[in-house]
Structure formats: structure tokens, C-alpha cells
Amino acid sequence: MENFQHFLQNWPADRRSRGTAAATSDKVCAVLEKDVLQPADFLTLLSPAAQPHLEAMARKARELTLRYFGRAVNIFTPLYISDVCTNQCRYCGFNAKNKQPRRHLSVDEACAEARAIADMGFQHILLLTGDAPKLSSPLYIASVVRRIKPLFASIGIEVYSLTQAEYALLLEAGVDSMTMFQETYNPELYAWLHPVGPKHDYAFRLNAPERAAAAGMRSLGLGALLGLESFEQDAFATGLHAWWLQRNFPGVDVSVSIPRICPHEGDFDVQHAVDDRHLVQYVTAMRCFLPRAGITCSSRESAFMRNHLVPIGVTRVSAGVSTAVGGRATEDKHNPGQFEISDRRSLAEMTAALAGIGYQAVLKDWEDPAA
Template identity: 40%
Template sequence: MSTNTVIEQNIDWGFLERYLAERDPHFARHWELLREARASLEENIIVSRGETGQTIASSFAERVERLRYQLLHEREEVLDGEDFRAAEMLDLLFARLSGQGDRTPRRAIQVVHDESVAAEAVAQLEACLDRQRPLEDVLASARRLTREHFAVSPTVHGGREQDQAGPNGSTGWRVLVYAPLYLSSYCVNYCLYCGFRFPEKVPRRWLTTEEALEQAQILTNRGMRHILLVAGDYPQKTDVEYYSEIIRAIRGQFPVSLAVEIAPQSTAGYAALVEAGIIGVTLYQETYDWQLYQHFHPRGPKSHYAWRLEGLERAAEGGVKRLGLGILLGLGDPLPDAKAMVRHAAYLKERFADRRIAFSLPRIHEGPADFVIPHPVDDETLIRLYCGLRHAFPQAELVLSTREPPSLRDLLAQTCITQMSAASSTVPGGYRAGAEAVEDQDGGQFPVVDRRPVEEVVAMLRDAGHHVTWQVPEFAPVTK
């Protein structure tokens, strides 16, 4: 079957024209774009998919991708089967324009609330959250699964590290220690819970490439070999070119792996970041409940639910190898959000079987002065959620930040965590050189609760029997 036949079968151009004419106030302009994109793609086929033809066709790809999300956003309150059908056809067109061929259309927006998806994994999560099940049983089971899937032979580290006795005499597992590096606190979003939201009167800072390199130097001097680059959403200051320049500069000077926790990018944008040198993307949906999502994100680009939801899918299509999901605990009922996140992860893993999945459960302890946490989550629920994710996804990375107090971090590190930050600052330029330096926390995105120095966190992990690694396993872990 020719490629042209596949296009005609899978994309109903007559339906798309009628759909846009009925539901899109910008029908004339958008239909002209689709007509030109179709002609470009068909011309590309006529010239036997030569390099020039492919370049012409791909020049329309990002515009078609943006159109798809614009239509989903404009009709979020009334989405129906016709909207989803149009979205799938536009995604098919985008895939072919961008050289991805005949892949299955994106369907995350339908999947995350489909109770038939990942039913067994969701059941494992729910079982851990059942308060009738003793917490000690849940902890023991999660510890066993983590040890089973993340235990490391000391020979992996060239014999530099020996097995140690962990809890109850057991051997631990590998734990990656990392640090966030905040590049900018400027943000155009109005997220009600965030210290970086646009209306907040906080000191703002944006790092130059040279300043980012200075911060990276401090972190690498502490042993860090995996750095998470973080920034608010402010396109005038933090675009793909800005991130790419910093990524290339850091990678050029330091033996580190890099991931990003930034505003969602287009597929082409993520591909550019991969080319620059990132291996991972962390993108929290915050809440999968659409109505709650709209309430907590009233203005700004982040108000676009579908654009954020499918960000990790675009990242994977752009070549990102490690995909980090998360929900912000405190916004809504954690169980339905966690179930939706498990479905989302299962969907991503099915589509991108070779990608590494990671989960994080950031919890709101305090927010801006006028923000009241609507659904506080207690310690036991947080523990059960992490254990539930270990049961639902035994091979997933579980990540824990310095939002939580030392005692709770220690318990979770001894139970199921495989990646944790240490001595973090959530302020751009917040790291200070010197052994006795105290990180700047004034104007940070959220309060850092665990302020122990890196050495103390590492000592805790080793006392628990773990193998401390400083780079992701795919990048030849280095022990210290």
C-alpha cells in the first residue's frame, strides 16, 4: 500500500473541513494551512521523499501541532467524540509531516480517566492505600520490590564499594543523588499555589550562561553528576535557544547528565534540547482533574490542560529517554490523581517501551500568603502513595525532593526511593561555594525542609546499605 493511500484512508479531509467550518472561528486561515500542509506532504511523496521535499513538509509540522492544541484548548469545556476524532487526524498529519510515519495518534487525554487502562497496576496502588492493610506490611513489600529491581552488585563500581547491611540486615539498592539548578524565577503563569506565580511580589532572577556555569561548578565540586535544570515559564527570557545554550555549556565543561523541569515544549523544541544534551524531562501534571486544574491555573500558558498533559509524549517523540511524572499533593483527592498518573505512565510505557519512567510526589507544605491548602495530605498517605507506585510500577524510578523533613526522607529512602536531591536551593543563583555555605532560600519556589548537607544525606543512604550513585545508570555511574 502506498503512503499516499494510507494518508487518504486515515485522514478524512472532508470531515476535517466540515469540523473546522462548524467549530473553528478561524476556519478560513486554518483550513488554508491544512491544504498547504497536505499539498506539501503529497509533493514530498511525489519527489520520492527526497531531502528537500522532507524539509518542505516538516516546515508545516509544528504549525499543525500547535493548531491541534489550540482547538483542544478552545473546546476544553465541551470536548466530544468529534473533537477527539479531529484531534487524532491532525496528530496523524503532524506525525507524517515530521517524519514519524504512521504511528498511533496521541490519546492521553482519553486514557487517563479510562478505568480499563492499567487496571492491575491501579489495583496494586489502591491496595497499598487501604488503611485496613497494616503500614508495616506495605513498607516491607515495597522494600522487597525495590531491592529486587534496583539491587546493585559492587562489581558494577569496580570494587570500590562493598555491600553493606541495610534495614533488618538486608542489602540495599542504588540511589541516585542529584541537585536542581534553578535558572529563572520569572513566570507568566498565575498558578494559585506557586511562589513563582506572576502576581507574587518576590525578588526575580534570571541566570546568564556564565552564572549557570558558576552554579554548576559548585554542584560538581560537591560530587553532583546529575543536575535538573528548573525555570519558570517566561518565553521572553527562557526559550529553547536559551536552554540549549546553557545545556551545551554545562555539558562542555562538566562530566554531568542533565534533565529539565521547564514549561512544556513542542516536539521540535524537545528534539532541540535532546540535541543539546538532555536525557530527561520532568513534567508534573499537578492534578489530572480538569475542573480542579482550571481552578488552580486560571491564567497563563499553563492553563492549557492538553498541552501540558501530552508534554511527556512530545518529549519522548523528540528523543528524551527519561520521563518524569508527578502530581502536586494538596490540590485534590490524591487517590484519583494517582490512579490517573498510573494510567498515564502505563500509556507512555506502552508507546515508548525503551524509555525510563519516574514518579515524584511533591507535597504542598505552604504556599503564597493567600493560599490555603485545600486537601492536605498526611505523612502516612504520602508513604502509602510512594509504596503504591512501587507496587504499580516495580521498575520505575521514585524521586524524593527536599520538600520533606529528614525523618520522613530517611524512612522513604529505606523503603522505595531510588533518586533524591540533597542540599537544594530553589532560588536562581542560590548555591554558595565553600564547605560551610548555606544555600539562599529567599524568593524560592517552595520552602526547602531538609537542609542537611550533601555529606550527611549520603552518609544516611550508606548507613541504610545503599549504593550511592552520582549519574544515571545509563551513563556509567560514579561512586564517591
């Protein structure tokens, strides 16, 4: 099977630029009349020509979301178990050059944090680490997963890129989903943004979701960090990646995250900031292109923005979020976290907010058949 890296070469940056430049208002309207969209149609919906049609795009996106997801919104929370990192990503608070307190939880400490989260009512949890494979090894992550698995219906990981055998190890331990942000799909920009550390390997990261799928992972999440590259370039590549995964791994659930770059420890000049209208355009275009794909919106976005994105496409949100290691049940040593969060609502507050706009919070939508 041709991997996604090779497939993406069919859509080089200049082809994407020509596609958005050639889009017209009439083409946008024609795309919105289609039942099944192709990649070129998705590119049209991401173009400047689609901006005057956001209301029509939102209406179609809302209809598709209700058709395929109803009024259910899944809620999860992250658990950072280590922020020790060997990378020097220019935009990230975990950058190894940033002089800040670091922490790596023992398995017992991670279990204590997980119990505190479970006591809040969460059933879906996402484990995160920095990229320090010798310390936060797959065996360490698997040990944490085995200890906390009885507490949750679903455990996902958002860690560094792994081999297929390492994903299989974590699957056996109890992980059922993985999230991998490519950050940017521009290989030259990617190399500049990740000058030092194992994350420098663009191709190994790009092909991680398909290795996870081949290992048997039931759910894949992916995304670009919006603001690193121009909107149309990375927005299109992200949707194309999800589309390719759906076609090549039809039994796997594929979802897309929509993070915009946030302030963090360190200094990074955002060259391609994505405004609210473009974020709405992205969500609605993605829903029209991939009607069955989940769309995740994290606490990077404000409560106001997340409340308004749910009806037009977002199907998964976080709550009760901390991006620091520890702090719920163990001392956090004033760890500043990976990035600043905007929406600090608790699980109860998020549940109530969703009910207030006519949606139901779903805490458990997956049961491990082996449990």
C-alpha cells in the same frame, strides 16, 4: 497511537471513586499476592481498605525495590536558572502576582552556578525555570546546557511544556531527561488553579511527556502535587500515566515524583492535605504497581521521612538544594525561592545518611554515549 489524555477518559473520576469504595480487605490481600498488577489493582491499594495493610504493602514494596534497584539511590540537585514567570498559579511561589525579587541568570551566570555545583561532587543536575518562554526560551536553555554539559553525566530539565521539536532541540544540546508535574489530573480544578498564563492549557501540559519521548528523551519524570485534589484521584492518575508511558514507550525510563504541597510566598488554602500514612501508602502502592519505575522524593520531605521512604520504594533523592535562583556562586538578592524545603542536607550528609541505613549513594548512573 491514542494519547494519554484520551486513554485517561476510560478512568473518569466517578469510576475511580467507585473503585476505591468497592475495595475490601480481602481484595487488598488478593492484590498483594499478585505478581503483575493492573490499574484496578493499583486503585485497590490506594483505597481506605488498604490502610490496615500498610505493613504488608511495605514488605512487598521493599522486596521489589531490592529486586529491581538493589541498595542504590541516585542523588541529584536542582539548579534554578530563572524565576521570571507569566503564570498566576494559585499555589506557587513563582506566581506572577507575587511581589518578590525576580532573577534570570545569564548563560555565564548559569555556568558559574553549575561549576559550583559540580565542585560539590554532583553528577546529576536538574535545570528549572519559570514559565516565561520569551525570556527563558528553548534556545536560552539549550545555550546553558551546551555550556555546562562537560561538567555533568546527566542534565535534566523541569521547565514549561514544550513542543516535540523543542524537546528535540534540548536533546541535541545535551539534555537526557525531563520532568513534568501535571499538578492535578482534574481538568476543572486545573483550570481554576491556573487561571492566567500559558500553563492554563491542560492538554498541552498533560501530553508533554509523550512529546518528549517521541523526540528521543531517554528518561521521563512525572507527578501530581499532592494536596490539590483528593488523594486517591491524583495518586491513581499519576500511576496510570506512568503505566501508560511504560507500555507505549518501552525503551524510555519512567519515574514518578511524590511531592506534597509546601508553604511558599503567597497564600493558598490546602483542601486535601496528604498525611504521612497516605504518603507511605502512595509509595508502597506505586512500587507494587510499577516495580521497575523510579520513585523520586525531593527535599520537600524531612530527613526523617526520606530516610524511611528509601527502603520501601524511593530510588532518587535530592541534596544540597536551593529553590532560589543563584546564591551558590552569584548574588541571590535574597530571593525567597519557589517553596520551603525541609531537608537541607548536603551531598556529603546525604551520602553518609544513606550509608547509615545500608544504602549506597549513586552520583553517576548514566554516560552519554556521544560524549
